Amino acid sequence: MGKGRHDMISTIVVYSSLLGNPSLPPHRPLIQLTCPELESGGYTNAPTYLPTGKIPSFKPITMSPKQAEKFLDEDLDITGNASCLDMHIQLCLCYDMPESSPISAGDAILSLKNGLEMLTRSLPWVAGQVVYEAPNKTHTGRMKIKPLGQTPTLIVKDLRQEPSDLSMEELRQAQFAFRLLDEQAIAPIASYSGAITGPKPVLLIQANLISGGLLLTVAGQHQAMDYPGMGQILRLLSKACHGQPFSAEEIAAANLPRYRLIPFLDDSYQPGPELYRRIIPPARPADSTQGPSANFTPSSWVNVIFEAVSLATLKRVAERDLSTHLGFISTDDALTAFVWKAIVRARISRLRPDEEATLSRAVNIRHLFDIPEEHPGMVTMCVYDTATLKALAGEPLGTTASRLRSELDHEKTRLASITRAAVTMLDRSTDKGILNYMGTIRTNIDLMFSSFSKVDAYGVDFNMGLGKPEAVRLPLPPADPGIVYALPKRPDGQVVLAMCLEDRDIEGLKNDRDFQQYGRFI
Known part of the structure; x- marks a missing residue:
């Protein structure tokens, strides 16, 4: 050659x-x-x-x-x-x-x-x-x-x-x-x-x-x-x-033709407030008072294990205070709410209690557009939950989990039409950076949470003669604070989180008795 x-x-x-x-x-x-x-x-x-x-x-x-x-x-x-x-x-x-x-x-x-x-x-x-x-x-x-x-x-x-x-x-x-x-x-x-x-x-x-x-x-x-x-x-x-x-x-x-699986809106559509957080406005001039490392804070990746019994208990605790009109929450809702509230508690001492914080949650939207679940493309959108730090830290777990569940009610939140609006603007624009899954997330206050616990990575053996995997993890990437991943669920129900947070937030979680009652750092 x-x-x-x-x-x-x-x-x-x-x-x-x-x-x-x-x-x-x-x-x-x-x-x-x-x-x-x-x-x-x-x-x-x-x-x-x-x-x-x-x-x-x-x-x-x-x-x-x-x-x-x-x-x-x-x-x-x-x-x-x-x-x-x-x-x-x-x-x-x-x-x-x-x-x-x-x-x-x-x-x-x-x-x-x-x-x-x-x-x-x-x-x-x-x-x-x-x-x-x-x-x-x-x-x-x-x-x-x-x-x-x-x-x-x-x-x-x-x-x-x-x-x-x-x-x-x-x-x-x-x-x-x-x-x-x-x-x-x-x-x-x-x-x-x-x-x-x-x-x-x-x-x-x-x-x-x-x-x-x-x-x-x-x-x-x-x-x-x-x-x-x-x-x-x-x-x-x-x-x-x-x-x-x-x-x-x-x-x-x-092998589906991919580009128009989510249908665009017609030419008459003009963007409105429904695209807040999903479509990024043109960048403002950089603040000349801040150098490139002005906001740098040491950050790390950590793993936290939640056993099946802990997850079941969290869900039962959350179900005591359900406030969603849907009448139910998932285990993912309870876990996401629990982690979000704990991180807020770790941060609140250095922030204003009336500061608003936003959770960006990645969700699979194939079902909204009759796309087969077997389609192996990129069909994810984010939903957002915003509340003051004081409210998040003080409200019952079930209240937070209920609000997260309600965000997934596409008939009430119009997630399908909002998604269509967002991708319509992406299709129209030569700037492919306008659709940003992190939205306006501030990594020291807000949080991006993505759960792929339903991915059946423990069920594949590739005919190697080695049986099923004993563990599924992420390879350790560079630090990128403000992110939590829920990794594929083990057959016995165990879920491992991969979290990248500022080191001071990690220390706060390690000293949080409520968090330690359910999650275990490894």
Whole structure:
């Protein structure tokens, strides 16, 4: 393969220690394949090695740009055109693989490779990259999926030879705290786009071999998929690894024409107050009195575990003071309200009690537009709850949870029509930054909460022979305060939160007896 050619190939990165050959240095290249499009981007710039032995010889079949264009010129969902989503969402699935296991790493990787090939045959866009197509006579600018490789990149990294020598037992003892799961070590690409100088692949996977285990990190470009969408991709990939054919419904839902799944309003629509917080007004001139680090406060990511019994108790406590006209709340409502109130209590001593604070809550809106739940795109919108700090800190849990539930009553809140208005303005504008999921969130006062606890990441085994994952976590990204994620629920009902807050807020939570009664820091 010539150095100057941009052949589109599958990329597999494998280290020689996989072969168990003591005569080879651990990181010696065996066969090197080059994918120029990926060499400079994120963490995918590792050398690409291909072993012989357990993993059969892999002969890439390239697709010419002209051929690929027939299959890959896909407009993203209109919501995915928001530039604030230019990042990769990730999950790390932790599998037990004892040294005594009859299953070899080569067998596991081969299953993943075969599954990716089968997945791509039915969903060719998963092998593509997200690119911006500039405005022209027909549109105001579009995010599209364009050709990149024959299949999504699969990277295999052997960490057993690293000085840190992370082990499955060490992770288990630490309850898989993601302080041990640095994305620079275990993720195929950086989460935030500022660290990516190359292409932005739709899907990448990195299999990390550690002592006694395998950490499988999956990264999806957020403009192409939300977490429910990633969950669907994981399910289909696992099905493909088992050699099971996809149903016609699964293929149809995965390959829907995306851009107009949420219908736009007609030309007569003019924006009004319904778009407050969702559409960002033009930026005001920067305050010259503040330097770039004037508002910097040390922040960190932490994990907090909520066991099933704690979640059930929280829901029962909240149900004592229901005030929603809907007459019910979900466990997610109770957990979100509980965490939101606790964070407010941690902050209120340094803020004015009459200061208003806003919770931005990401919600799946597929059902509002009859979009199949199996559609693996980006179909999420945020709803907002605003109250004074004093009210939030003092009101019963059920009152807060009821208000959060009422925000999801789309008939009362007109969420469907507001969403249509927001995406109409996004379609009209050449500035794709006007739709911002963080809205006007101030990270030291407000909060962004996203729950993907319903994503069935614990149900996939990819036919690797390792069983289901023992834990599902996020790779540790750079600090980005004001965010809380509820990770996929474990089969026994346990939910783990990934929270990035200012360090002083974290200390406040650690000293909050009510919070400690239900949640446990790890």
